[in-house]
Amino acid sequence: MNEITLRELMMIEDELRAESITAKTMNWCASQCQDAGMRSMLERMAEQHQLRVAELSQYFNRTDHVQ
Structure with missing residues (x-):
């Protein structure tokens, strides 16, 4: 998998918060x-x-995809 940028990670984290809410x-x-x-x-x-x-949290917690 390609690495994601810090900005992309921040956008994913925002979406995770929205899903949780x-x-x-x-x-x-x-x-x-x-x-x-x-x-x-x-x-x-x-x-x-x-x-x-x-699922998404577990994926990002166990892998290092950030550039």
């Missing part, structure tokens, strides 16, 4: 939701965002 917001919305179907859908969506954050 989105997951937390969806979990909060799910906790406020009275409809079981909607609550379940929001929880699944939040989980997908959390998994993306974990």
